[in-house]
Amino acid sequence: xxxxxxxxxxxxxxxxxxxxxxxxxxxxxxxxxxxxKDIFSFPLKYWPERFTLDNYVHIFxxxxxxxxxxxxxxxxxxxxxxxLVIAILSAYVLARFKFRGHKQIMLAFFATQMLPxxxxxxxxxLMMSSMSLINNRFSLVLMYTVILIPFSTIMLRGFFxxxxxxxxxxxxxxxxxxxxxxxxxxxxxxxxxxxxTFIFAFVQNWNELFLAVMFIDNDALKTLPVAMNSFIxxxxxxxxxxxxxxxxxxxxxxxxxxxxxxxxxxGLTQGAEKG
Amino acid sequence: xxxxxAFILSGLIPALLLVLAFTYYPFLKGIVMAFxxxxxxDLRSVHFVGIDNFKAAFKDPKFIMALQNxxxxxxxxxxxxxxxxxxxxxxxxxxxxGRGIYQGFVFYSxxxxxxxxxxIWKWMFNSQIGVINDLLLKLGIIEERIGFLSNPHWAxxxxxxxxxxxxxxxxxxxxxxxxxxxxxxxxxxxxMDGASGVRKLWxxxxxxxxxxxxxxxxxxxxxxxxxxxxxxxxxxGGPAGSTHILSSLMLDxxxxxxxxxxxxxxxxxxxxxLLLYTIFFLSVTxxxxxxxx
Numbered sequence: 303x304x305x306x307x308x309x310x311x312x313x314x315x316x317x318x319x320x321x322x323x324x325x326x327x328x329x330x331x332x333x334x335x336x337x338x339k340d341i342f343s344f345p346l347k348y349w350p351e352r353f354t355l356d357n358y359v360h361i362f363x364x365x366x367x368x369x370x371x372x373x374x375x376x377x378x379x380x381x382x383x384x385x386l387v388i389a390i391l392s393a394y395v396l397a398r399f400k401f402r403g404h405k406q407i408m409l410a411f412f413a414t415q416m417l418p419x420x421x422x423x424x425x426x427x428l429m430m431s432s433m434s435l436i437n438n439r440f441s442l443v444l445m446y447t448v449i450l451i452p453f454s455t456i457m458l459r460g461f462f463x464x465x466x467x468x469x470x471x472x473x474x475x476x477x478x479x480x481x482x483x484x485x486x487x488x489x490x491x492x493x494x495x496x497x498x499t500f501i502f503a504f505v506q507n508w509n510e511l512f513l514a515v516m517f518i519d520n521d522a523l524k525t526l527p528v529a530m531n532s533f534i535x536x537x538x539x540x541x542x543x544x545x546x547x548x549x550x551x552x553x554x555x556x557x558x559x560x561x562x563x564x565x566x567x568x569g570l571t572q573g574a575e576k577g
Numbered sequence: 578x579x580x581x582x583a584f585i586l587s588g589l590i591p592a593l594l595l596v597l598a599f600t601y602y603p604f605l606k607g608i609v610m611a612f613x614x615x616x617x618x619d620l621r622s623v624h625f626v627g628i629d630n631f632k633a634a635f636k637d638p639k640f641i642m643a644l645q646n647x648x649x650x651x652x653x654x655x656x657x658x659x660x661x662x663x664x665x666x667x668x669x670x671x672x673x674x675g676r677g678i679y680q681g682f683v684f685y686s687x688x689x690x691x692x693x694x695x696x697i698w699k700w701m702f703n704s705q706i707g708v709i710n711d712l713l714l715k716l717g718i719i720e721e722r723i724g725f726l727s728n729p730h731w732a733x734x735x736x737x738x739x740x741x742x743x744x745x746x747x748x749x750x751x752x753x754x755x756x757x758x759x760x761x762x763x764x765x766x767x768x769m770d771g772a773s774g775v776r777k778l779w780x781x782x783x784x785x786x787x788x789x790x791x792x793x794x795x796x797x798x799x800x801x802x803x804x805x806x807x808x809x810x811x812x813x814g815g816p817a818g819s820t821h822i823l824s825s826l827m828l829d830x831x832x833x834x835x836x837x838x839x840x841x842x843x844x845x846x847x848x849x850x851l852l853l854y855t856i857f858f859l860s861v862t863x864x865x866x867x868x869x870x
Contacts, residue, residue, distance in 0.1 A: 312668050316679070319665060322742070323683045329708055330697050346711045388591045395588035399581070407593065414600055416796075416851065418803045420827050421844035424610065424617075424837035425603035448599040451592050480584055509690030511806065515832065527692055534696070541700055548693050559688035560681050 334358070334545035341542050357546035364543065369522060370529040371550070377439055377525060378507035381446040385454050385503045386496060388447070393458035394484060398467060411452035427516050437520040446507045454499050461495030498565035505555045526551050610841040617835030630842035640843065643821040646733060650740070650822045651802050657741040659794060662748025669749070670756045684746040691743065695810020698739040702726050726812055729819035736811050736820050743807060748793060755789035756782065791862045799851060823847050
């Protein structure tokens with residue numbers, strides 16, 4: 303009897319929690335599919351009588367939304383790929399070798415996660431403008447790469463540590479160089495970890511707002527978050543267009559997250575605990 | 578061994594160079610700026626002013642407000658994120674049908690940007706046609722609509738709600754992983770000794786996952802303190818600066834004010850608070866338990 307009761311209250315707790323988590327997403331999706339006048343009329347409809355894609359059509363009409371999506375995709379993917387190459391190297395070295403300065407380097411990487419990053423924001427703006435990189439998408443690729451290097455290194459190092467060193471030692475005895483052992487033996491074993499690091503990096507890049515707002519104001523170069531940001535300022539009351547934009551911005555990361563959730567969670571917990 | 582050294586160097590140099598040049602260098606420059614008059618719109622008159630920026634900050638009621646708000650923001654958000662996250666992790670520890678899918682639906686907030694979360698909640702908190710007002714009215718909890726974001730008494734409370742919603746997933750994920758690593762022999766032994774469910778939680782589970790609890794709360798408090806994205810999306814510090822925390826006020830001074838000196842001074846005060854906090858936290862909880870950082 304007592305067990306039954308426990309089971310029921312557990313179920314209720316989990317159900318309420320699920321509702322609280324899913325409802326905001328549901329509400330923004332539903333809003334985006336309502337005709338403009340239904341959004342602002344009473345009583346509120348929890349299940350719309352009419353569905354329409356007007357809001358989606360509308361944002362592509364009033365803005366260059368396809369261009370923003372393209373910019374975001376391009377910047378997020380290129381930077382995530384560069385991060386992977388750089389972080390695989392540094393993570394591998396930090397996982398396999400002990401050397402002077404090892405601890406300091408790890409600490410320097412960890413510290414970047416704890417310090418208030420905005421202290422660097424103004425100087426970065428001045429640096430970028432002195433290199434004529436304002437309104438240049440390269441500045442975002444560069445900065446996103448830099449920002450993700452420490453965390454990706456910590457995360458990938460966790461994955462490397464779980465692979466026994468004997469694996470590449472065997473290959474090296476067979477005459478492989480360390481480089482080719484890394485590329486041919488270790489990296490294939492690590493693919494799930496590498497994929498989840500890539501997805502993590504992509505999601506971070508896709509979502510980043512403040513650097514993009516600082517560095518880009520040319521409409522043709524804007525990323526999605528910057529575009530949404532200027533939407534808020536321009537069309538503060540047009541919640542139909544806003545919710546459609548929000549849904550389009552959320553969609554890719556949610557899909558990726560659903561796909562890679564398990565690996566990311568594993569990588570995160572490994573990286574954070576055993577760092 | 579020479580070859581090994583070359584390998585170590587070539588593996589580390591790209592990462593280190595980039596991080597030094599584009600994180601630490603601008604960061605140090607930002608620290609210097611805190612002691613300068615440095616306004617974007619008047620770059621020719623940049624000069625050192627000693628601690629004037631700090632004096633000005635402490636005289637500014639907006640800053641004092643943001644300092645206070647940062648405290649509420651971190652403590653209340655952290656408490657509920659942790660408590661709800663731990664409960665959720667405990668309930669999800671045992672396998673049940675559909676757990677994988679359930680996990681996907683309750684953890685997804687983590688893949689969203691704080692900015693969009695802020696926007697979504699701004700829409701839900703809307704004082705005229707917001708769904709939260711509508712639901713509360715329907716449930717009979719309130720009698721008239723509340724200006725969640727326009728009323729300074731409610732605004733801070735509202736941004737904290739959104740932040741709790743966002744951050745529970747982090748704790749649940751980390752604590753769930755830790756819970757699943759508790760060896761089952763420990764529980765078996767406890768059961769043999771006749772321990773009840775609550776006793777097991779207190780005497781076996783919590784001590785075992787304590788290092789994770791310490792590490793995650795330490796880290797999370799710092800991230801909450803540093804990250805103004807949800808506030809930016811929800812209220813942008815308004816109404817009348819009543820929801821600014823230190824990091825959002827700093828951002829405001831950079832993006833809208835171009836006052837880099839004043840912004841950097843706030844940044845340094847934040848660093849000082851973080852350092853004090855970390856030292857305090859680690860000495861209270863004993864550093865060795867927090868794992869090796």
